[in-house]
Structure formats: structure tokens, C-alpha cells
Amino acid sequence: MTPDLKVEIAGVKFENPILTASGTCGYGEELADIYDLSVLGGIVTKSITVKPREGHPPPRTAETSSGMLNAIGLANVGVDKFIDEKLKFLEKYDTKVIVNVAGARVQEYVDICARLADCPRADMVELNFSCPNVDEGMEIARDPLLAEKAVASVKKVFGRPVIAKLSPNVTDVALIARGCEAGGADVLSLINTLVGMAVDIESFRPRLTNNTGGLSGPAIKPVALAMVNKVYKAVKIPLIGIGGITSYQDVVEFMLCGASAVQVGTALFVEPDAPVKIIKDLKKFLIKRKLNKITDLIGQLKEY
């Protein structure tokens, strides 16, 4: 019997729990040169802002042990071009489209989501409260009341499910998670990148023009797992796990810790076809473990 990889999150049906993470898959066009995007459970597009942004000057990425630092600075085409061109391109594929939205103020999230409310192919929005590479936005990530207000404001204008993406760069992630839940978030996704730094010992300068960047990749997986598990116990809404996922084993770990789905991020830079392999391997794992449904894994972590 073929195991069932389908998951349903906030009423949205995904063919499998493997999504791409925002900022690591562009708007899908590049990955579509390698494989059919319809294999993905969903695609989370690069953060969009009201106006297009160029991002930070180079260098804005640096290789680190088991991961990378980035300070791209939310480079994106802006909401108008996104709706006119990028979303249209994604309509060809039979996968769920989650639009990641970023802003400096609550009103900007509201403005973008109001526009997206008229685009039926935007199945969900993911509110990026947590980009560590821009000056704005982090207050929402760190203030549960502001996060609650932001989610509630977006909920009023966007009629479909809203995901709040949480930052690990906070004192207590569960506190922010509860704030988002109180604001009416349908789903939480976590984690975004951790603030990090790399230094060039020849020039005595940081290796990124922004000085610091967001650390991602396998290096952050243990942090992400711990935070997913903590938030799983703190809220009732479903979670999407993010952080260093490169293999089916990683997916199983995140689901056991409470994630209903995952986003594959930095791994796409190294293995752009990682989701294809993971989906295949997950099926084999379920057969081996005699599990009929992948949802049987969610939150099944046995505590010591």
C-alpha cells in the first residue's frame, strides 16, 4: 500500500508536507528549470514588500560550518510585479502557493495582504516578522502584543489562512507564538535564521557588508527542533518546521516534535532537487515503519 503523504493545515490540503522556504526558492522559476514544481507540497515565495527592494550590497552571503550566513536585505520585485508576473507563472503548477510578506509597519502587511486577498492562487500568506537583516520589522517579531495586532489586522483583510513566521532571536519564542495565536494566526512557521557573524582575518572586516547576517542550514537544526517542540506545547494551532532540513530523517524529527509540515530552505542552494528525494525517501520510511499516513508522526515524540 502506498503511504499517504497528504497533510491538511488550517483547511488547506497539501499533497505532501514538503514546502520550500521563503528566500530560498525565488518565485519558483529557477527551480522549475530542474523539476516540475507540482511535486512540492507547497512553495513559499520570497518575501515581498510594498515597493521593490534591491537589497544589501555584496558580499551578502558567506559560507560557514554546516550552513551559511546571508544578509540579502529582502531584495524582491515588490507586490505589483509579484502579482502580475510571478504569481501568474506559479498558476501553471499543481502545488499550494504561500506568499511570504514583509513590511516595516503593520499597515504594510495589511496593504500587501489586502492586494493578495484578490488573488485566489495565493493559498495562504506567511507573515515574515523575523528577517534579521533589515532594520525594520524585528519589533513585531519580539513584541507579542504587536505580533498579535499585526496578525489580527491581516486577518481582517485576507480571507484565507494566515501563517506567522517566528524568529529565534527572541527571549521566549513561546510567548510570541501565543501572541500570534491570540491575534488569530491559523498556523505558525518556525524558525527564521539566527543572527550570526563571520570575520575575514585578512582584512579584519566582517565577511558581510551588513556586518551580521542570518545563519541557516544544518547548523541551526537542533535549535529549530527545540523551538518547534516548545511552541507545539504552547499553542493549539498547527506548526510548520523550518531549519536545516536536508533529508527525510530531518523531516521525521520535525514532525515528531510537532510540525505538521516542513519547509526546506538552504538545502536548495546545495541540492536544488532535495525535496524530490525527500518525498521519495519519506514514502520508503513510512512503509518500513508500517505507517499508513504521514500525519501519524505529528507530535509523537516520546519524552524521557
Next chain:
Amino acid sequence: MSKITVEQATIERKKELGNSYFAFEISPFSKVKAIKPGQFVHIKIPHTDIYFRRAFSVYDVHPQKKAVEIIFKVFGRGTALLSRLHPGDHLDILGPLGNSFAFPTKKETALLVAGGIGMPPIYFLAKELAPIMTNKSKAVFFYGGNSRTDLVELARIKRLGIRVVTATEDGSLGFRGLITKALAKEIDGLSGDCRIYACGPEGMLKAVDRLALEKSIPGQLSLEAPMPCGIGICLGCILPLTAGGYTRVCREGPVYNVGEVRL
């Protein structure tokens, strides 16, 4: 059908070219026939903690053997670890990536300028141009480096049958000095249209860019930037455009018209 593929291939041949330069022949690669001069492949260095792939311009292709050849110089840990691999070792190869050189028109003389490790894509272009050129004097291969040990595979370049001009900064081979000096001299003596193609160190590319703009000669430069993903999704390998904004070297490049990128 996918334009780009990720495949497991094998190092079929390894050649040490001296002065930390190495050549690998890698096969099979199913997209070998589709590779155009100027394009590159992205290779994962196996069994190491090196996280990103490394980009290598394609030096040559052998469609019958489904083989791709690359040349690299050991610069950092990634290339050092790669140089320790042997025939029979497996590599994960992603490609073909990036854009490619536009061929010259029939009346244009192709001035092919290679500096040090920038030689591979220029050789591949010269190899593709050689058979379609009715007159071999319509192409000149300029090859420069610090010393003669930087001018690897010179015999193979010469076998293409086009004129080769060499320059070394220490004077150990060819002109003493920068290859761009030799190029400027050639341009001054040329009659008729020409087109420049260049790949090499930043200083050389800046000089070629300036020279081409000054003399209103069309041309293309193959540029380099650290490339985490190679396919355009990480936005890490950007360079500023002269017209404003940034370009992704791995996706819109690595080949740009002279004057297009702010070097």
C-alpha cells in the same frame, strides 16, 4: 524537459598541470551536448564539511563520451579537497548553468583574452569558433599569467590552429608584462572589425572593459563571484550594473557585454 540537471558522475581522468592547477574529465553528464562556451557547472565536493558547491567554467566537452572537462587552481579548502580526489571518485554535478558567449560575425576578428585560471571558457569558445572560421587569422588567442607555469595547456590551445599571443609578468614566456598591453598593441595594428572576449582576474577584466569602451569595440567578459547556489535563487552572487541595480552572475551571467557591469 528540465534544462538543468543534478547528476552523479565519475572522475574519468585527472591531470596535474603544475603550479596547483588540475584538470578533471568528468562523465557521464547527460546534458553535455547542450553546454555552450561560457557556461559553468556546479560541483559538490563529496564527503567534506564544505557546504556550498563550487562553480567551474566548462573547459571542454566530449559528447561521445558524455564528458565534461574542467580546470581549476587550488585556492582554498574546497579546491584543495577537490584536488585530492582521483579517477573513479564520484562527484555530484549540477548544470549546465549560466549564459554563454555570443559568436562573432563573419567579418569580425575574435580577440580571445585569457588570464590565468580564466582560460577554460575562452579555450572552449576558441575551440567552437575554430572549425567555423574560414580564415584562422580571424581569431587571436591572448594568454597571460604571472609566470609561464600559469599558462597551462598551451600546446592544446596551439593545436586549434589559431594564432596565440602569450605574456607573463615575469617575462618567463612571451611578452614581459600584462596581456592587456599585448591586446592593446594588436588592436592598434588591426584593420577591420573585431570583437573581444575575456575571462581572468579582476584587474585584467577591468583593463579589457576600459580598453573596449575607449576603442568602441564590442565584446563580452566572463565574470566571477562567489556562488552559493549557481541557479539564481540565493541572490548571493550579485554585482552592480552600470545602469543601476544588481545582476545575478550565476543566472543573468556569467557572460556580460563590456560596460554592462560596474567593475
